[in-house]
Amino acid sequence: MSRPKFVYVIYIASTPDKVFRALTSTEMSKQYWSDNYVESDWKVGSPFALKLARHEKQDITGEVLECDPPRRLAYTFHPHHGGMEAEGASRVVFEIESLGDQVKLTVTHDGFQEGSKVFEAISQGWPHVLSSLKSYLESGKGITAPWYRDDAKQVAGPAR
Amino acid sequence: MNDKPQFVYVIYIRATAEKLWRALIDPEFTRQYWAGTWQESDWKVGAPWRIMIPDGRIADAGEIVEIEPPRRLVLTWRNEFRPELRKEGYSRLTYQLEQQGDMVKLSLTHEIDRPESNLIEAVAQGWPAILSSLKSLLETGESLEATRRWPENMK
Numbered sequence: 451m452s453r454p455k456f457v458y459v460i461y462i463a464s465t466p467d468k469v470f471r472a473l474t475s476t477e478m479s480k481q482y483w484s485d486n487y488v489e490s491d492w493k494v495g496s497p498f499a500l501k502l503a504r505h506e507k508q509d510i511t512g513e514v515l516e517c518d519p520p521r522r523l524a525y526t527f528h529p530h531h532g533g534m535e536a537e538g539a540s541r542v543v544f545e546i547e548s549l550g551d552q553v554k555l556t557v558t559h560d561g562f563q564e565g566s567k568v569f570e571a572i573s574q575g576w577p578h579v580l581s582s583l584k585s586y587l588e589s590g591k592g593i594t595a596p597w598y599r600d601d602a603k604q605v606a607g608p609a610r
Numbered sequence: 611m612n613d614k615p616q617f618v619y620v621i622y623i624r625a626t627a628e629k630l631w632r633a634l635i636d637p638e639f640t641r642q643y644w645a646g647t648w649q650e651s652d653w654k655v656g657a658p659w660r661i662m663i664p665d666g667r668i669a670d671a672g673e674i675v676e677i678e679p680p681r682r683l684v685l686t687w688r689n690e691f692r693p694e695l696r697k698e699g700y701s702r703l704t705y706q707l708e709q710q711g712d713m714v715k716l717s718l719t720h721e722i723d724r725p726e727s728n729l730i731e732a733v734a735q736g737w738p739a740i741l742s743s744l745k746s747l748l749e750t751g752e753s754l755e756a757t758r759r760w761p762e763n764m765k
Contacts, residue, residue: 460621461742461754552754581622584742589749593624596711 454569455560460580462553464587466546469553470520472583473544482582482592484599490525492517498525504601512539521546527559527568534568555580615730616721621741623716625748627709630716631680633748634705643743643753646760653677659685664760667691672700681707687720695729698722716741 462469472478479487485503490496492514500510512526528539540561547554557576562569578595586592623630633639637648644661647669651659660671672686683705689695701722708715718741720733743757 459738461739461756463746463750463752463754550756552756577620578622581745584745585624585749588746589624593622593713595622595713595715 453560453564454562454566455558456569456573456576457559458557458576458580460555460557460584461549462555462584462587463551464553466520466548466553468587469546469555469583470523472587473523474517474519478586482586483579484582484592484594490514492523500527502531515541516543526561527572529568529571532567532571534571537563537566537568540566540568540572555583614721614723614725615727616719617730617734617737619718619737619741621716621745622710622713623745623748624713627680627707627714629748630707630714630744631683633744634683639744639747643747643757644740645757660690663691675702689729689732692732695732698724698727698729701727701729701733 472482474488474490474492476487476489483500487501488498489501490498494514494517496514498512498514500512502509508529508531510527510529512528514525516522516524522543522545524541524543526539527542528537529535538561540559543558545556545558547556557580559569559572559576578598582592582594625633633643635649635651635653640648646664647661649659649661651657651674653659653674655674655677657674658671659674661669663669668690670687671690672688674683674685676682676684685703686700687703688700689698699722701720704717704719706717706719708717718737720730720737722730739754739757743754747753
């Protein structure tokens with residue numbers, strides 16, 4: 451059995467610069483990533499963090515692997531919540547191609563161990579985040595699905 | 611484990627399920643985001659279904675398998691204009707629409723009962739562009755420019 455790999459392609463009426471900025475800017479990422487945000491100086495080898503609004507001190511961490519604005523960005527990805535901390539880091543690559551007045555964004559996430567919980571989580575998560583990124587860049591407003599908010603409440607609630 | 615050729619795509623669209631359902635089947639909408647094409651069908655179980663290319667050819671055709679507006683549509687799908695794909699026979703397309711607050715989660719599965727399939731590879735290239743454009747149309751009023759017309763290089 452081959453190891454799982456997640457690939458998602460989405461087309462956005464925008465420019466490569468704007469898409470690249472949205473992927474790397476703390477302020478912009480808050481607008482579409484359901485109040486979560488990215489943090490890094492985006493130098494190769496520097497730490498990367500996805501600060502999770504709903505998991506205090508349980509941010510997703512990683513390291514910048516590639517940064518070639520506005521075409522390519524890659525980082526390692528290591529969640530520390532929901533029983534996923536035991537898995538090693540996986541890898542996310544963003545490829546941005548300009549096609550006329552739109553951008554083709556390809557997200558490839560791989561490097562999972564067999565039976566990976568992270569793979570399951572990101573397979574739900576990326577379509578949600580990237581749909582929101584597109585809405586944000588095209589209409590100025592991101593989206594957050596109710597299931598994501600409900601998960602957040604459960605996680606933040608006193609039961610935990 | 612199922613290792614038959616399969617393409618799965620999920621996209622969230624700020625719209626009502628009713629509006630999205632209409633946009634998936636109504637020629638007035640599909641012409642704007644689906645390469646100028648439109649579909650013809652009575653939209654009843656067992657009814658024939660086809661996608662028309664603006665030059666009069668049929669792109670794909672099949673039959674309605676399940677229809678439950680505005681939640682679920684299943685149809686068989688055979689390519690009709692590329693002989694090498696047509697000979698693969700019928701594939702199966704499922705749309706699932708779930709209203710979630712002010713948005714709809716649209717899940718699409720396109721699969722075929724063969725060990726390998728160029729058809730599924732071809733549609734896997736096409737669906738992200740078509741569904742991205744559909745999302746743009748419903749959220750901003752404008753589809754993506756590249757999807758508004760049948761591509762000139764696609765004979």
